[in-house]
Amino acid sequence: MFTSLARGNWSDMDRVPSRHALFDAVLLDRDGTLIEDVPYNGDPEKVRPLPGARAALDRLRAAGLRLAVVTNQSGLARGYFTAEQMRAVHDRVEELLGPFESWQICPHDDTDGCACRKPAPGLVHAAARALDTTPRRCVLVGDIGRDMTAALGAGATGILVPTPVTRPEDVAAAPTVARDLPSAVDEILRRERAVQSVVPRTGRAGTVLVARSDAAGDVLVTGPGIRAVAAGAQRVVLLCGPRGRAAADLLPGVDEVVEWPLPWIDGTPAPVDPHDMRRLTDRLAEVGADEAVIFTSFHQSPLPLALLLRMAGVHRISAISDDYPGSLLDVRHRVPAGVPEPERALSLAAAAGFPLPAGDEPGLRLRDGLAATTRPHRGQVPADTEPAAGVAGLAGDYVVVHPGSSVPARACPPERCAEIVAALAADGHRVVVTGGPDEQELTARVAAAGGTDLGGRTDLAGLARVLSGARCLVVGNTGPAHLAAAVGTPVVSLFAPTVPFGQWGPYRVPTVRLGDSGAACRDTRAARCPVAGHPCLTGVDPAEVVAAVRVLAPPPPS
Numbered sequence: 215m216f217t218s219l220a221r222g223n224w225s226d227m228d229r230v231p232s233r234h235a236l237f238d239a240v241l242l243d244r245d246g247t248l249i250e251d252v253p254y255n256g257d258p259e260k261v262r263p264l265p266g267a268r269a270a271l272d273r274l275r276a277a278g279l280r281l282a283v284v285t286n287q288s289g290l291a292r293g294y295f296t297a298e299q300m301r302a303v304h305d306r307v308e309e310l311l312g313p314f315e316s317w318q319i320c321p322h323d324d325t326d327g328c329a330c331r332k333p334a335p336g337l338v339h340a341a342a343r344a345l346d347t348t349p350r351r352c353v354l355v356g357d358i359g360r361d362m363t364a365a366l367g368a369g370a371t372g373i374l375v376p377t378p379v380t381r382p383e384d385v386a387a388a389p390t391v392a393r394d395l396p397s398a399v400d401e402i403l404r405r406e407r408a409v410q411s412v413v414p415r416t417g418r419a420g421t422v423l424v425a426r427s428d429a430a431g432d433v434l435v436t437g438p439g440i441r442a443v444a445a446g447a448q449r450v451v452l453l454c455g456p457r458g459r460a461a462a463d464l465l466p467g468v469d470e471v472v473e474w475p476l477p478w479i480d481g482t483p484a485p486v487d488p489h490d491m492r493r494l495t496d497r498l499a500e501v502g503a504d505e506a507v508i509f510t511s512f513h514q515s516p517l518p519l520a521l522l523l524r525m526a527g528v529h530r531i532s533a534i535s536d537d538y539p540g541s542l543l544d545v546r547h548r549v550p551a552g553v554p555e556p557e558r559a560l561s562l563a564a565a566a567g568f569p570l571p572a573g574d575e576p577g578l579r580l581r582d583g584l585a586a587t588t589r590p591h592r593g594q595v596p597a598d599t600e601p602a603a604g605v606a607g608l609a610g611d612y613v614v615v616h617p618g619s620s621v622p623a624r625a626c627p628p629e630r631c632a633e634i635v636a637a638l639a640a641d642g643h644r645v646v647v648t649g650g651p652d653e654q655e656l657t658a659r660v661a662a663a664g665g666t667d668l669g670g671r672t673d674l675a676g677l678a679r680v681l682s683g684a685r686c687l688v689v690g691n692t693g694p695a696h697l698a699a700a701v702g703t704p705v706v707s708l709f710a711p712t713v714p715f716g717q718w719g720p721y722r723v724p725t726v727r728l729g730d731s732g733a734a735c736r737d738t739r740a741a742r743c744p745v746a747g748h749p750c751l752t753g754v755d756p757a758e759v760v761a762a763v764r765v766l767a768p769p770p771p772s
Contacts, residue, residue, distance in 0.1 A: 235409045235569070236557070236576055237371070238347040240274050240402060241338060242314075243356035244285035246377050247395065249307060256295025258306035266396040268311050273399055275312065277406070280345045282316040283307075284337040284354065284364070290321035297321075316344040332356075333363035334765065335724070338370050350577060350722040355398045359384030367765055369724040373398045387731035389716040390552065405553070408561040409576065411569040418448055419568075423503035423528065425453040425519055427476045428511065429620050430461035430674060431693035432555075434700060435721065436509045437578050439559025441467045442570040443507055451501050453519075455480060457620070460674035461693070464580045464700075472497060478518045479510075481741065491522065498526035505530035507566050509559050512551065512717065513739065517542055532566035534558070552714060556721050577722040578700035584678055612644040613763055614684040614703075617660045618653040619692035623735065623743045626690050626708045626751045628656055632663040634688060637756035638763065639664030646684070648677060648694070685767035688759055690751070691718055699723040704766035706759055710743075710750050711736040726762035728754050 245251040250262040274281060283304075289295050304317055318337045320330040330336035335349070342349045354365035357377045362384065365372035374380070374388035375398055385391060392398035422443050426436040433454055444450045444467025451470045454462045457480075462471045474494050477483035506528045508516035516533035520542040523531055532545035539546050547565040549558050560576055563569070570576055615635055619625035626634075638645050645665035649657040657669025672680060677694060681687055682701040689695045690708045698705050704724040709715055711731050719725060733750035735743060743750075 234278065234351075234406055235560075236351070236406055237279060237353050237402065238351040239280040239282060239342070239345045239353070240399075241282050241284045241318075241341050241352050241354040241365075241370070243332075243354075243358075243361050244283050244307070246357035246379070247355055247361075247375060248283070248311060251377070251379070254289035254292070254294040255303060256289070256299035258302045261303060261306045261310065263307075263310050264395060266394065270396040270399040271311055273403065277403060279402075280347070281314045282318060282341040282345055283314050284318045284332070284341050286320045286331050286360075288321070288323045288331075290319075291323040291326065316341055318344065333360040333367070335364050335367035338364050338368035342368070342370075349724075350575070353402055355392075355395065359387060362388050363726070366719075366725045366727060369722055371722075373401060383732055386711075386736070387715070387727060389719060405557060408549070408553075409557060409564050409570065411564045411567055413567065414569070415446055415567045418446055420447070420504040421449040421451065421502055422447040422568075423451045423453060423498070423501055423506040423523070424509060425506065425516075426458065426462075426509040426559075427453060427455040427474070427479045427519075428514075429455075429457045429693060431620075431696045432511060433458035433461035433465070434578055434693065434696040435555040435718075436559045437465050437700070438556045438570060438576045439507075439509055439563040440465055441574060441579070442560060442563035443467070443566070443568045445571045445574070446568045451503065453498075461697075464584055464675060464678065466579060466581050470501075472501065476519065479514060495522050495526050498523060498528070501526075503528050505566075506532070507563060507568070508533035509562060510534060511555065512549075512558070532562060534562050552716050554719075554721055555717055558717075575722075578696060580678060580700050584675055612646045612666075612684055613638055613767070614646045614648055614681060614687045614689075615660065615665060616648045616687060616689040616692070616694045618649045618656055619690045621692070621712075621741050623712050623740045623748075624691045624710045626754065627748055628659055630752055630754060630756075631660045634754075634756045634759045635660055635665045636663040637760050638688075641760045641763075643763065646680065648672065648680060686763050688763070695720050706762045706766065708751055708754055708759075710748075712738050712740050724766050726766060728758055728762065 242248055248267055252260045318341045322328040322331050338349050342352050349368035349370040352370040354370050355373045357375050358380055362372040362374055373390045373392055375392050375395055376385050392401055424440050424443055426433050449469050450467055452462050452468045453472045455475050459473045477486050506523050508519055510516050516535055520531050530544045533543055534547045534549055545566050547562050549561055617631035635645050647657045647661035647665040647667050649669040651670040654669040657667050661667035678697055678701055681698045681703050684703050686704045687698040688706040695705055699720045705720040707725050707727045709727050709729050711733055712735050730750040730753055734745050735750055
């Protein structure tokens, strides 16, 4: 068990609803993050704060964010110092750096097999409880990979501040990297400000057209931004492409969907057809939008669509654009690299005057009733959901493996997926293998290793129901990962580093990332693996997947 030392006297009456859009609390590793790392230190005279730490922490306090320390202290188990000496060290830390509302301490050694020692997520869960919040509303700042793994495993945000002892592979795998603690605080506060509207609207907008023309996963991660627009508009019309239509139908806040392929967005575009563009312009005019918000990914341009919207008579257009937009945009928003895609969308909505309303968490979400996410025991699919899922007889405790991907470079090789299924089955898990109608040969091959093949037997809404009943999903960087995040199912992410994990990893849901984050394909955005043998995912050990599932989805109590 962990040791909890709560500071202050916070009763339930003292608590007020958070005024923060993203985060309630910042959790900090101790040694190497707040103070100089003195191995097994039991002497308060050796406590030395890192440069700028006090001022950085005071900025967080001034912003109303709660602070806690989460630290492994195996010196207690090894007898290198006593609990009284450790408390004296912590008193000295607070004397120099100011108070923390909670200290969460693991006193165990690695050999103890506890659930609190980082990289296990136990300390993060404990700190969130002590601060009366949830892990997804916490940021953990630390200096080694164990800190980041603990954060992701709890569903929290991780920011790595490397030191000379930080391993390069941990830096490569981190969702966000800051050069020092003050820079990490800059990033936390910047992300908070970015999703808050500078000039709030007076009254609701009329009809707003929102656009996100890409694959299903892209549409899903835009969901929080679309919900923000919907909260401030009388009617929302979503323009999407054929590959994103099924996801568009699942999003809350959308009143109408216009499906149209855009040749400047699609990965395999048809030639530009002037007649088709005139028809699209006419269709956009029929919407009668008072304004438009064009959501894009970081590598896409909103300007071609903005031109068509201007020609369709839309008077106010907002978009993210690094390129000079001339008179095409009324709100030209900019976002730094590395921002998670859902926050990128939220920041644009806020810049357009549509902040996410209080009480709406910024995570991914589906329309009410599409997935049963509140059942007492995950892993049990009620009988009344089975026909909707298109899967008769699916019930009981199970883990889902989804081997396919719309982008080949991001898919784990079929033979490795089969080995993962076999390893999970050998560990006692019931394994369900999912895939689309065009992936049935793949799912049959993978499921033959010991799983139940559901390939081609669900639409996207049905897959959401299957995922909502699963204890965990094992998947690459593809749409079902975001669908799992939307229904709250933990994800073992077999993440090919062709795109940044910090932008495209599962958002605000417990996650374990596996795969070679420093592989030669890193940040290439390649659609097909540029390296022979697909080494970034071929090297995933099935035993690592089994261990990850145990962390994210421990067996339910008997």
